[in-house]
Amino acid sequence: xxxxxxxxxxxxxxxxxxxxxxxxxxQWATFARSWxxxxxRMQPPGKIATMxxxxxxxxxxxIYHAMSDCGDHVVVINTKQIAFSGNKWEQKVYSSHSGxxxxxxxxxxAQLHHKDPKAIVKLAVYGMLPRNxxxxxxxxxxxxxxxxxxxxxxxANLTEELPQPRxxxxxxxxxxxxEIDAFPRLWTPPEDxxxx
Amino acid sequence: xxxGYILNRGALTLGIHCQxxxxxxxxxxxxxxxxWMRAYTYLMEKKLKLEGPPPPKPRSQLPNWxxxxxxxxxxxxxxENFSLELxxxxxINPCYLQAEQERRRGLGVxxxxxxxxxxxxxxxxxxxxxxxxxxxxxxxxxxxxxxxSEGVEGIVGHLTSLTxxxxxxxxxxxxxxxxxxxxxxxxxxxxxxxxxxxxxxxxSSGVERTGYFLRDFLATQLIGKDLFDxxxxxxxxxxxxxxxxxxxxxxxxxxxxxxxxASTVLPLYFVGLYSDKKLLAQGPGETLVAAEEEAARVAxxxxxxxxxxxxxxxxxxxxxxxxxxxxxxxxx
Numbered sequence: 001x002x003x004x005x006x007x008x009x010x011x012x013x014x015x016x017x018x019x020x021x022x023x024x025x026x027q028w029a030t031f032a033r034s035w036x037x038x039x040x041r042m043q044p045p046g047k048i049a050t051m052x053x054x055x056x057x058x059x060x061x062x063i064y065h066a067m068s069d070c071g072d073h074v075v076v077i078n079t080k081q082i083a084f085s086g087n088k089w090e091q092k093v094y095s096s097h098s099g100x101x102x103x104x105x106x107x108x109x110a111q112l113h114h115k116d117p118k119a120i121v122k123l124a125v126y127g128m129l130p131r132n133x134x135x136x137x138x139x140x141x142x143x144x145x146x147x148x149x150x151x152x153x154x155x156a157n158l159t160e161e162l163p164q165p166r167x168x169x170x171x172x173x174x175x176x177x178x179e180i181d182a183f184p185r186l187w188t189p190p191e192d193x194x195x196x
Numbered sequence: 197x198x199x200g201y202i203l204n205r206g207a208l209t210l211g212i213h214c215q216x217x218x219x220x221x222x223x224x225x226x227x228x229x230x231x232w233m234r235a236y237t238y239l240m241e242k243k244l245k246l247e248g249p250p251p252p253k254p255r256s257q258l259p260n261w262x263x264x265x266x267x268x269x270x271x272x273x274x275x276e277n278f279s280l281e282l283x284x285x286x287x288i289n290p291c292y293l294q295a296e297q298e299r300r301r302g303l304g305v306x307x308x309x310x311x312x313x314x315x316x317x318x319x320x321x322x323x324x325x326x327x328x329x330x331x332x333x334x335x336x337x338x339x340x341x342x343x344x345s346e347g348v349e350g351i352v353g354h355l356t357s358l359t360x361x362x363x364x365x366x367x368x369x370x371x372x373x374x375x376x377x378x379x380x381x382x383x384x385x386x387x388x389x390x391x392x393x394x395x396x397x398x399x400s401s402g403v404e405r406t407g408y409f410l411r412d413f414l415a416t417q418l419i420g421k422d423l424f425d426x427x428x429x430x431x432x433x434x435x436x437x438x439x440x441x442x443x444x445x446x447x448x449x450x451x452x453x454x455x456x457x458a459s460t461v462l463p464l465y466f467v468g469l470y471s472d473k474k475l476l477a478q479g480p481g482e483t484l485v486a487a488e489e490e491a492a493r494v495a496x497x498x499x500x501x502x503x504x505x506x507x508x509x510x511x512x513x514x515x516x517x518x519x520x521x522x523x524x525x526x527x528x
Contacts, residue, residue, distance in 0.1 A: 157459055
């Protein structure tokens with residue numbers, strides 16, 4: 001965050017009691033909480049979750065300390081369109097127990113996502129935050145939205161959009177005919193060759 | 197006889213208490229905390245609580261004080277060659293002379309028989325103050341050539357203000373040597389005395405040495421301070437516009453660069469000032485107005501060359517071959 005770079009110049013000089021106004025302004029800029037937005041479209045939820053947890057704890061700042069409450073807000077949009085790699089949609093199991101006998105439930109990622117499109121990202125971030133009492137506060141600073149639409153106040157607060165961790169590969173239909181033709185061919189099959 | 201206790205001869209006549217060690221041996225002097233110590237300590241603390249701490253005494257009334265030796269030590273400590281009579285005159289304040297006259301009259305001492313042959317430091321003080329102001333103004337102009345005269349006046353006014361001069365003087369030991377009516381010495385009296393010391397230095401060693409002295413003790417008080425903490429500017433944007441028109445640069449246009457938490461109670465805005473589509477300066481603020489003002493201040497600091505990362509002023513000791521102190525552009 002730019003405020004940090006501008007504000008840090010005062011931290012390592014000796015502070016004088018008369019250096020008030022500049023000190024106040026730079027301190028405000030250094031410790032202000034920023035709002036990041038991440039687009040989770042076609043992204044693996046784990047990678048999104050690491051980025052979120054780093055910024056929720058404040059570990060992306062040089063002034064980080066676990067007790068300083070220096071975490072920022074993170075807004076995740078389009079979580080409905082996250083993309084697990086491999087067969088995780090069918091193989092990854094989310095378990096829970098209601099506390100009552102016979103209340104053990106296991107659902108696959110696909111079922112959970114169908115029921116609540118926000119849950120996968122939320123559980124992923126929750127599992128990546130430190131296991132202490134700050135975790136709940138940090139989860140309150142995480143705002144997840146299944147689609148593109150944000151409420152006005154959150155939209156007004158945003159500072160920066162973070163780059164997506166995974167480069168989305170293009171579908172064949174998104175390539176232009178010139179690019180398809182320009183792509184090098186290993187061998188040209190004869191005309192009566194039957195493709196399987 | 198050797199069996200002590202209260203039947204001792206000494207106990208009856210002199211009132212000495214004896215403590216028994218064993219059957220045949222007794223001691224009068226014991227190493228423990230004495231019986232009267234606790235009562236005495238409590239009484240003294242009660243007295244302290246009732247009356248408050250004792251009033252401070254001037255150093256000259258405390259033991260181990262030799263005025264002449266102290267004045268010489270003052271001169272040697274600062275590595276300066278003071279003429280000692282001038283220095284002693286510099287420490288004598290008019291309030292002290294008046295208090296002394298009244299004390300002598302009160303004691304009934306004949307004013308002709310024991311006349312008070314001491315001179316004031318008023319003249320030395322006025323010459324010292326004038327020299328200080330002129331030297332500091334010249335030094336400021338040389339160090340910050342682009343700073344306008346109001347800025348120079350603001351800086352010089354701060355450096356010669358009561359608080360700063362009193363702080364410097366107290367830490368140099370001027371307070372102990374000052375002769376004044378009250379103790380602890382008030383700020384204006386110590387300011388007056390310090391200026392008199394400067395005047396005495398000028399008469400003893402010359403203007404150049406005094407210049408180095410002022411640079412080393414007063415100008416160094418600027419280290420670590422920001423320009424707009426010293427010099428209050430009410431409308432930085434107006435001042436910036438004036439400066440840019442003087443230098444024929446396009447007028448600044450403010451643009452919002454970054455914003456965070458605009459609808460929260462702790463917003464942050466970064467506003468940048470662009471002249472002719474090039475960034476002049478950017479500054480943070482709690483509201484848009486505050487951020488724009490801070491950006492204007494940052495731009496002014498850059499123009500006047502008073503940024504935090506400027507080349508530090510030259511406080512090196514004077515060279516042997518006597519280069520003039522105030523050359524132009526000594527620090528930029």
